[in-house]
Amino acid sequence: MTYALEISQLHKIYDNGFEALKGISLKVEQGDFFALLGPNGAGKSTTLGVVSSLVNKTSGSVKVFGHDLDIDVSQAKCMMGVVPQEFNFNMFEKVQDVVVQQAGYYGIPRVEALRRTEQLLRQLSLWDKRDDASRNLSGGMKRRLMIARALVHQPKLLILDEPTAGVDIELRRSMWAFLTRINEQGTTIILTTHYLEEAENLCRNIAIIDQGDIIKHSPMRELLKTINTETIVLDLKQALTQAPTIEGYRLLLVNNTHIEVTLHRGQDINSLFVALTAEGIQVTSMRNKTNRLEELFVNLVTNNKTDLKGVNA
Amino acid sequence: MSAYEIYIAYATIVRKEIQRFMRIWVQTLLPPSIIMVLYFIIFGNLIGTRIGQMGGFDYMQFIVPGLIMMSVITNSYGNVVSSFYSTKYQGSLEEMLVSPMPNWVILAGYITGGVARGLAVGTIVTSLSLFFTQLEIYNLGIIVLVVLMTSILFSLGGFINAVFANSFDDISIVPTFILTPLTYLGGVFYSIDLLPNFWAGASLLNPILYMVNAFRYGILGVSDIAVGYALLVISVFIVALFSYCMHLLNTGKGIRK
Numbered sequence: 339m340t341y342a343l344e345i346s347q348l349h350k351i352y353d354n355g356f357e358a359l360k361g362i363s364l365k366v367e368q369g370d371f372f373a374l375l376g377p378n379g380a381g382k383s384t385t386l387g388v389v390s391s392l393v394n395k396t397s398g399s400v401k402v403f404g405h406d407l408d409i410d411v412s413q414a415k416c417m418m419g420v421v422p423q424e425f426n427f428n429m430f431e432k433v434q435d436v437v438v439q440q441a442g443y444y445g446i447p448r449v450e451a452l453r454r455t456e457q458l459l460r461q462l463s464l465w466d467k468r469d470d471a472s473r474n475l476s477g478g479m480k481r482r483l484m485i486a487r488a489l490v491h492q493p494k495l496l497i498l499d500e501p502t503a504g505v506d507i508e509l510r511r512s513m514w515a516f517l518t519r520i521n522e523q524g525t526t527i528i529l530t531t532h533y534l535e536e537a538e539n540l541c542r543n544i545a546i547i548d549q550g551d552i553i554k555h556s557p558m559r560e561l562l563k564t565i566n567t568e569t570i571v572l573d574l575k576q577a578l579t580q581a582p583t584i585e586g587y588r589l590l591l592v593n594n595t596h597i598e599v600t601l602h603r604g605q606d607i608n609s610l611f612v613a614l615t616a617e618g619i620q621v622t623s624m625r626n627k628t629n630r631l632e633e634l635f636v637n638l639v640t641n642n643k644t645d646l647k648g649v650n651a
Numbered sequence: 652m653s654a655y656e657i658y659i660a661y662a663t664i665v666r667k668e669i670q671r672f673m674r675i676w677v678q679t680l681l682p683p684s685i686i687m688v689l690y691f692i693i694f695g696n697l698i699g700t701r702i703g704q705m706g707g708f709d710y711m712q713f714i715v716p717g718l719i720m721m722s723v724i725t726n727s728y729g730n731v732v733s734s735f736y737s738t739k740y741q742g743s744l745e746e747m748l749v750s751p752m753p754n755w756v757i758l759a760g761y762i763t764g765g766v767a768r769g770l771a772v773g774t775i776v777t778s779l780s781l782f783f784t785q786l787e788i789y790n791l792g793i794i795v796l797v798v799l800m801t802s803i804l805f806s807l808g809g810f811i812n813a814v815f816a817n818s819f820d821d822i823s824i825v826p827t828f829i830l831t832p833l834t835y836l837g838g839v840f841y842s843i844d845l846l847p848n849f850w851a852g853a854s855l856l857n858p859i860l861y862m863v864n865a866f867r868y869g870i871l872g873v874s875d876i877a878v879g880y881a882l883l884v885i886s887v888f889i890v891a892l893f894s895y896c897m898h899l900l901n902t903g904k905g906i907r908k
Binding site: 426 | 657659660663738742745750752
């Protein structure tokens, strides 16, 4: 089977001796929407940097749709579009020129480049800004410009390094819709993000990287199944002075109108509401205390740090 | 990439580079023109008339080829060093590095941009010089060849400077402390026959001397250096610097992490 991205035993040691990647291996299937998560400095951007040829690897191999970066780098690069974390276009160029030039670097004739640029800028609501200097765009527009630029050569693999960082929620949702649409049209997407809600909503498979190692690599659904507990916050109609005692549930009064309930996996919630009603407590709304994936992510990363301390002790 | 796709990629960089220096012509084309007019007036007209002849020609006629070469050298170098460093500084170099374009195309694109600006300024300065003196053309082929080779050589130099530069200060150090002194001491304003033996010999280590004299030969038909030897020296420097530039690009030094 040919994977969209296949990383084997990838090591990266920077000149200052820092080992950013400790021999990671990763496979991303064609058509996947894949999340690469990790805390700051975990090695996400280094991994994507090596894949996109911006960072020299120390050892290991990277294949993009079967094309090895060491053997067939030109074909591998043709398959990829990259949206980096930092704005990296010429701030003095016009919006349209940024995209047209990128098409030129891929050998796309100017007439075709102009046609594709118009199509992408319209899709990403930037066409009206096409003659503006790119430095005059808002943060969200700059992010969309980088997405347009990455897609102009119609890559089969789109790599996005924190594409929605600093973007307001409305725009973030419209970007999610856009990315979902192009994924449905067949483009494989690899995403890094600190918004775990984003990863949970969009991605089918996930890898968590921490301190240069992949500590989890599995389908999102299976990963979420491993969550043992979930904390729910209940908003109460009347104020309470202490948390009620209900058998089988651990309740914590956060303040006089909010209770936190910790549920174990498989535990039903109906009997909790029955018991609360019997106590005369009315619940007006409920919500998860944290995103499920966020809880899992924090646990995994914390456990990994504890394990490493144990090894180093 | 096919040959046609490589051509498109190359043409994209060249178009971008030419548009860049044309868009900011007040910074790129106007200042060297004004400076050279001042040289013509002060050194050529005011001081030159008192100096008399140099190498068998009026002093103005003697210095014009050197001043044209000086503008070609500084502008070829300056274009590539500032453009490539800005691209690196802003991060937009990554646009090229993630593309399938071969490294030699990136280099060729920037060098062509540097040559284009060198030729543009050289043409303007030559046109302006006609207001002050008459220029004969002794050998057009040599003129064109020397200008092209010189602008290629200094574009390569600018590229190397940009790769190693870590700040905007770094891109002005070489032009200020190396390029300008070498140009002034490269026979622009005098014939090395005027120098004591030791300094005339030392001048032969200055590569700019060969370019200025080869160009002067193309216009006036006189040179302190044999033209064939001068062209050989320039060619050797071009091959050496091109090879070094390719080594830098292929290893990613100063460009990739």
